[in-house]
Amino acid sequence: xxxxxxxxxxxxxxxxxxxxxxxxxxxxxxxxxxxxxxxxxxxxxxxxxxxxxxxxxxxxxxxxxxxxxxxxxxxxxxxxxxxxxxxxxxxxxxxxxxxxxxxxxxxxxxxxxxxxxxxxxxxxxxxxxxxxxxxxxxxxxxxxxxxxxxxxxxxxxxxxxxxxxxxxxxxxxxxxxxxxxxxxxxxxxxxxxxxxxxxxxxxxxxxxxxxxxxxxxxxxxxxxxxxxxxxxxxxxxxxxxxxxxxxxxxxxxxxxxxxxxxxxxxxxxxxxxxxxxxxxxxxxxxxxxxxxxxxxxxxxxxxxxxxxxxxxxxxxxxxxxxxxxxxxxxxxxxxxxxxxxxxx
Amino acid sequence: xxxxxxxxxxxxxxxxxxxxxxxxxxxxxxxxxxxxxxxxxxxxxxxxxxxxxxxxxxxxxxxxxxxxxxxxxxxxxxxxxxxxxxxxxxxxxxxxxxxxxxxxxxxxxxxxxxxxxxxxxxxxxxxxxxxxxxxxxxxxxxxxxxxxxxxxxxxxxxxxxxxxxxxxxxxxxxxxxxxxxxxxxxxxxxxxxxxxxxxxxxxxxxxxxxxxxxxxxxxxxxxxxxxxxxxxxxxxxxxxxxxxxxxx
Numbered sequence: 001x002x003x004x005x006x007x008x009x010x011x012x013x014x015x016x017x018x019x020x021x022x023x024x025x026x027x028x029x030x031x032x033x034x035x036x037x038x039x040x041x042x043x044x045x046x047x048x049x050x051x052x053x054x055x056x057x058x059x060x061x062x063x064x065x066x067x068x069x070x071x072x073x074x075x076x077x078x079x080x081x082x083x084x085x086x087x088x089x090x091x092x093x094x095x096x097x098x099x100x101x102x103x104x105x106x107x108x109x110x111x112x113x114x115x116x117x118x119x120x121x122x123x124x125x126x127x128x129x130x131x132x133x134x135x136x137x138x139x140x141x142x143x144x145x146x147x148x149x150x151x152x153x154x155x156x157x158x159x160x161x162x163x164x165x166x167x168x169x170x171x172x173x174x175x176x177x178x179x180x181x182x183x184x185x186x187x188x189x190x191x192x193x194x195x196x197x198x199x200x201x202x203x204x205x206x207x208x209x210x211x212x213x214x215x216x217x218x219x220x221x222x223x224x225x226x227x228x229x230x231x232x233x234x235x236x237x238x239x240x241x242x243x244x245x246x247x248x249x250x251x252x253x254x255x256x257x258x259x260x261x262x263x264x265x266x267x268x269x270x271x272x273x274x275x276x277x278x279x280x281x282x283x284x285x286x287x288x289x290x291x292x293x294x295x296x297x298x299x300x301x302x303x304x305x306x307x308x309x310x311x312x313x314x315x316x317x318x319x320x321x322x323x324x325x326x327x328x329x330x331x332x333x334x335x336x337x338x339x340x341x342x343x344x
Numbered sequence: 345x346x347x348x349x350x351x352x353x354x355x356x357x358x359x360x361x362x363x364x365x366x367x368x369x370x371x372x373x374x375x376x377x378x379x380x381x382x383x384x385x386x387x388x389x390x391x392x393x394x395x396x397x398x399x400x401x402x403x404x405x406x407x408x409x410x411x412x413x414x415x416x417x418x419x420x421x422x423x424x425x426x427x428x429x430x431x432x433x434x435x436x437x438x439x440x441x442x443x444x445x446x447x448x449x450x451x452x453x454x455x456x457x458x459x460x461x462x463x464x465x466x467x468x469x470x471x472x473x474x475x476x477x478x479x480x481x482x483x484x485x486x487x488x489x490x491x492x493x494x495x496x497x498x499x500x501x502x503x504x505x506x507x508x509x510x511x512x513x514x515x516x517x518x519x520x521x522x523x524x525x526x527x528x529x530x531x532x533x534x535x536x537x538x539x540x541x542x543x544x545x546x547x548x549x550x551x552x553x554x555x556x557x558x559x560x561x562x563x564x565x566x567x568x569x570x571x572x573x574x575x576x577x578x579x580x581x582x583x584x585x586x587x588x589x590x591x592x
Contacts, residue, residue, distance in 0.1 A: 120391060121425045123580045147578035156552070157505065157535035158381075158545045163579065185382040229382050233535055237378065245378045254368035267384040291388045306580075308384070 002036030002044055002084055002092040007067060021096040024054070024074040027103030027132050031059065034068045034084055034093060044084035044092050046070055047343045052136020053080040054097040055128075057110055057340040071340055073108060074099040075136045103133040107331060109311065111143035111166055112338030119302040125338070126304055129311075131326050139317040141286075142304040146338040152309065159183065159232045164309040166284060168337045174274035175329040176322075179285055180207075184267050185225045186249060189215060191266040191293075195250060195258050203250040205263060215250060222246040268310075269293045271318065275311075275333060286311040286327070288318055311335075367404035370396040374413040377539045386544035393417045393542065394424065398431075401440075408447050411440040415453045416542055433457055448474045449541070455480040459487045476541050479510045486514040505534040509552055512559060521562035528552075528559040532572075550581050557584060566591070 004020065006012050010031045014023040022030055038044055046068075048054050053076055059069040072082065077099055084093040111127040118124045125146050131137040143166035144152075152162030161183075178190035189195075194206040195215075202217035215222045218239065223246040230237055252259050259265075269288030274281045292303055293315050304312055321327045373396040375389040383389060397414030404410055418433045437454045441463075444450050448471030455464035455477070464481035471477060478497055486494035491514060498511040508531035515524035532552040537545065553576040560569035570591060576584035 119425070120387070121422070122387070123582070123585075125578075145578045145580070147574050149575070153575060153579075154535075155545055156533065156549055157537040163546075165578075184384045186384060226382050230378075233537070235537075235539070241378060245376070245382055248376065248379050252369075252372045254366070254372040289385060291385070305385075305387070 002034065002038075004032050004034055004082070004084070004093050004095040006031075007033040007062060007064060007069065009062075010069070019096070020094070021098055022072060023098045023100070024072065025101040025103075026074050026077060026099055027101075027106070029071055029073045032070050032072060032082075032095065033062070034070060035066055036084075036092065038086040038090075038092060040086075042087055043068075044086060045344050046082065046084045048072075048080045048082050048097065050078065050080040050136075051343065052076060053078040053099055054082070055130060056082055056343045057113070057336075058342045060339045072097055073130065073132075075130055075132055076134065077101070105131065105133045105326065105331065106334065107131055107326065108334045108336060109141060109143070110336045110340050111141070111311075112146050112341055113343070114341065116302075118304060119300075122305065124304055124306055126301065129321075131321070134324075134326065137321065137324060137326065139321050140301040140304065140314060142306050142312045143335070143338075144309040145306045155308075157233050159229045161308060165338060166307075166309055166311060166335055168335050169277065171275035171277050171282070171284075171333045171335065173286070173327070173329055173331040173333050174276045174281060176271050176273055176327070178270070179266065179268035179272035179274075179287060182221075182225045182228065185222060185229055185246070186265050186290075187267045188222045188225045189263045189266065191263060191268070191270045193263045195261060195263055197251075197258060203247070203258070216246045217243065220246060222249060264294055265290050269315065271322075273327065273329070275335075284310050286313060286333075288313050288315045364403070365396075365399070367400065367407055367410070370400040370404065371407060371409045374409050375542060377542050380542055380544060381537070381539055386546055387421075390417050390420055390542070390544055394421065398424070401436075401443075405443060408444045408450070411444050412447065412449050412453075415440045415450060419453055419457065420543065420547060446470060448477055452477045452480045452541075455484055459484050461485060461488050474540065475504070475506070475538055479506060482510055482514060486517060491518045502536075504536050504538040505531055505548065505552065506538045508534055509548075509555060512555055516555070516559050516562060521559055524559045525563045528556045532556040546579065550576055550579055553579075554581055554583050557587065561587070 006015050024030055046056050048056055055073050057071045059071055062069050079098050082095050082097055083091045085091055107129050109129045112125055113127040115123055115125045124142055126142045129139045129141050144164050146165050148163055148165040152164030155161050155163050180190050181187045189205045196204050198204050203215040204212040205215050206212055214220045223243050226246045227242050250258055270293055272285040272287035275284040289312055374393050380386055380389050393413045394417035397410050397417055400410030401414050415437050437457050440450045441454050448467055451467035451470055455467050461484045464484040467477035468481050482494040482497035494514050498507055500507050508527050512524045512528035512531055553572055557569045557572040573584040573588050577588055
């Protein structure tokens with residue numbers, strides 16, 4: 001026997017126990033408890049029949065024995081049935097979710113939905129970004145790894161960088177940009193920047209203006225970033241090795257020619273959006289990765305990898321949501337805790 | 345007419361297949377230790393290096409760089425998923441040593457894989473200034489029961505993260521967990537990477553965390569070990585995940 005109901009600790013707003021219906025204003029969410037298991041004592045599988053109306057995520061197990069708690073997140077107007085099924089598909093419990101009203105567009109990201117093994121055989125925790133107030137659009141994404149200590153785990157010997165779980169919270173998307181930073185050697189030059197080799201044999205790039213900037217050589221911007229990276233880690237390399245490492249980013253050793261005529265190796269991919277908080281930029285971006293940008297055939301959910309703390313997207317899904325007008329400056333973007341898992 | 349169309353189709357298919365890379369092109373895909381170290385995504389170049397190496401050793405069997413790329417990348421990340429050939433790390437290493445008998449870095453990988461003391465001594469002899477060879481010899485000696493000799497080889501006035509990890513591993517395997525623990529802690533917190541071999545920072549960091557977790561466990565500090573294993577498992581450590589499952 002199994003049934004949905006409100007635990008004493010849960011808000012009962014919108015819950016009709018007789019009709020087994022949870023009413024939700026669009027953009028709002030509610031918690032519901034599930035008591036019981038399948039006939040063989042197995043956990044029941046909980047999901048919405050129409051996940052474009054409302055999506056379910058399981059919360060950490062409550063202290064009251066026999067109960068599980070689910071978060072119901074409304075995505076658009078309409079009704080859907082949420083079922084708890086056995087492994088053979090028999091419905092053991094159900095409730096109706098009734099979503100009404102209007103809401104401004106916003107996005108909510110559940111980063112800890114599931115762990116899968118990606119195409120390279122690496123375990124990856126992936127989640128989904130849901131658009132609220134539209135037609136139930138979604139986009140797969142991989143954030144930082146779950147379970148990292150607050151403030152991140154230092155990646156020892158990597159220039160003071162950390163590996164961190166993307167912090168839960170409410171953000172606003174910053175402007176769409178070609179992300180650049182001198183903190184990562186491959187991200188000094190913007191994605192797509194024209195490249196050329198000058199008369200001295202050094203690489204130059206055209207950044208935001210039409211001005212050509214030196215990338216390699218003793219006074220190159222990328223050489224400077226490589227030197228800084230190495231220095232931060234108290235490593236000592238001769239200038240020739242630093243310069244060679246910078247050159248290797250752009251020039252293929254077998255031909256001595258540029259690897260690309262426009263730069264295609266920025267760590268943040270083609271476009272990024274900063275997750276701003278309280279009007280300030282944070283260290284977190286939504287972006288793609290260069291290997292996925294450069295290989296559309298393999299750039300699928302199966303090739304996502306957990307980040308250092310940013311939110312990684314698949315390029316085709318980014319393009320779809322950009323075209324639909326959701327990925328844009330000013331869009332509210334909520335990151336939920338990793339402990340909210342599922343739906344199946 | 346139909347035969348003519350089929351011929352045209354086949355010709356079209358042939359011209360559509362990607363051009364085979366030259367040996368120089370394949371070699372240019374092999375990342376250097378410093379090149380890898382400065383990259384944000386350090387696993388991708390290792391996958392690229394494996395692809396270049398495994399293709400290159402058949403096409404360009406005289407390239408030490410490609411033999412090293414093959415054996416080192418497979419040592420780090422294993423054979424590709426779905427690989428159906430008969431090569432294993434062991435067979436690749438044996439072949440690589442035959443092709444490149446004077447390569448200290450290939451001899452070092454071989455010594456680590458086989459744990460053979462003679463092979464490790466040979467690696468050191470090929471390049472006495474190559475620290476990974478010295479550590480491979482230390483591990484092989486410890487495996488053969490010569491723990492004190494092994495520990496002496498790991499001693500250094502300014503030990504690198506790799507030195508500390510090797511020393512901690514030898515002490516742990518010798519059943520000296522209490523001595524291993526401070527060294528394992530130091531290794532896990534150390535950013536003093538040697539950068540003589542191709543190794544992604546995230547792999548060496550993960551290995552250091554796994555080592556610390558197992559050392560804590562042996563030293564009876566289960567709660568702290570669990571915390572370390574949790575972090576390692578979150579970063580993709582299968583050994584840590586299995587350990588957590590067994591601790592439940």
